Amino acid sequence: MKSENLDYFCSLFNQIFKYDNMSTTQAANSANFDIFSQLEAHDHEQVVFCQDKSTGLKAIIAIHNTVLGPGLGGTRVWHYNNDAEAFNDVMRLSRGMTYKAAISGLNLGGAKAVIIGDAKTIKTEALMRKFGRFVENLNGKYITAEDVNTTTRDMEYVNMETDHVVGLPESMGGGGDPSPVTAYGVYMGMKAAVKHAYGNESLNGKKVAVQGIGKVGGHLLEHLHKEGAQLFISDINEEMLAKYSKEFGATVVKGDEIYGLDVDVFAPCALGAILNTENIGKLKAKVIAGAANNQLADENVHGPMLVEKGIAYAPDFLINAGGLINVYQEHIGYNRETAMRNTEHIFNVTLDIFKDAAAKNIHTQKAATEMAEKRINDILKVRSTY
Numbered sequence: 001m002k003s004e005n006l007d008y009f010c011s012l013f014n015q016i017f018k019y020d021n022m023s024t025t026q027a028a029n030s031a032n033f034d035i036f037s038q039l040e041a042h043d044h045e046q047v048v049f050c051q052d053k054s055t056g057l058k059a060i061i062a063i064h065n066t067v068l069g070p071g072l073g074g075t076r077v078w079h080y081n082n083d084a085e086a087f088n089d090v091m092r093l094s095r096g097m098t099y100k101a102a103i104s105g106l107n108l109g110g111a112k113a114v115i116i117g118d119a120k121t122i123k124t125e126a127l128m129r130k131f132g133r134f135v136e137n138l139n140g141k142y143i144t145a146e147d148v149n150t151t152t153r154d155m156e157y158v159n160m161e162t163d164h165v166v167g168l169p170e171s172m173g174g175g176g177d178p179s180p181v182t183a184y185g186v187y188m189g190m191k192a193a194v195k196h197a198y199g200n201e202s203l204n205g206k207k208v209a210v211q212g213i214g215k216v217g218g219h220l221l222e223h224l225h226k227e228g229a230q231l232f233i234s235d236i237n238e239e240m241l242a243k244y245s246k247e248f249g250a251t252v253v254k255g256d257e258i259y260g261l262d263v264d265v266f267a268p269c270a271l272g273a274i275l276n277t278e279n280i281g282k283l284k285a286k287v288i289a290g291a292a293n294n295q296l297a298d299e300n301v302h303g304p305m306l307v308e309k310g311i312a313y314a315p316d317f318l319i320n321a322g323g324l325i326n327v328y329q330e331h332i333g334y335n336r337e338t339a340m341r342n343t344e345h346i347f348n349v350t351l352d353i354f355k356d357a358a359a360k361n362i363h364t365q366k367a368a369t370e371m372a373e374k375r376i377n378d379i380l381k382v383r384s385t386y
């Protein structure tokens, strides 16, 4: 590689979230490469690189913050274009977990793991168990769980090597699929946002558009239908659209048409970063409340834009925390009722966020982030003495 290309990469690598194609080994050869600046940028505590030739394991475990408790976050298997992309992803995701746990009142810190490779070919019992041994070596400072491209079966393999794993099947004393609990939390957050916008939490007769009717979206539809909401749905899965339009009398909407619908509530339950300038411009809904992670394309631009348009936005990482609340229960001794009761509390916290945001004249995502940071700082003071 030519030296100007190397310099170009390193300057990008030093700005967190912007990387170019190059292996970390090449980057490490550069005098400009400073991995600790990446850890310092968002105050990560520890990053562990795991390598095992015999199983083909290449994984990164990022522990962002453990002030509130052990770092809990799922393990994602993904075919990253390069190591830097994997590093970037795990750093961003682990930080997000810290905020989600903090605002949910859990005694958990934030962490995440990525395994690099194509899930269809790389995942074996040996690889997952080897990963489990790396998790075990962290002595409970990191607790793993399912994420994109990992299943309860994978967690069973991990569990053969370590107890520091949640998201196990109900037959093994775990909480099973967290999606119904996530959906219940989104429903609670939506009701709070509707109360804030319309003065009454009832969804009876309200028009709700749900984008993405997968595991979470599907369960959300059940709650909404039960309460008498009028439903509009969009998905790329025609089979699911047919199923739910029949089951709940939902109107099927094609692709991007969902943004311009004359509805009361828009629930993004598919993809992140869909709240951009163009889509926000089209929205007629007065409330946004959905499960998708990182819905705001640019928090600093689109958070204030929603306030300007008078749209009540229920922060994603607050209202989609039901799944995390569920696995936390597994960590302390699983009880479904307690998990649901604690998830119900999302209603009150969401209302508090709307009040706080209005009082401070800031957007709700910022208010939620500040509330999470405040809890971490408060508990840090509690733990300043033995």
Ligand SMILES: NC(=O)c1ccc[n+]([C@@H]2O[C@H](COP(=O)([O-])OP(=O)(O)OC[C@H]3O[C@@H](n4cnc5c(N)ncnc54)[C@H](O)[C@@H]3O)[C@@H](O)[C@H]2O)c1
Pocket (backbone or CB within 6 Å): 178, 179, 182, 211, 212, 213, 214, 215, 216, 217, 234, 235, 236, 237, 240, 269, 270, 271, 272, 291, 292, 293, 320, 321, 323
């Ligand atoms: N499952 C959980 O407990 C949980 C917890 C927190 C956050 N989330 C987030 O909530 C979202 C949904 O999660 P899920 O578990 O239901 O996933 P899922 O894969 O079961 O469902 C996603 C649905 O979105 C659809 N979809 C994909 N692209 C689309 C598009 N362009 N337009 C419309 N629909 C599209 C898919 O076909 C699928 O039906 C994700 O962003 C996820 O990260 C899920």
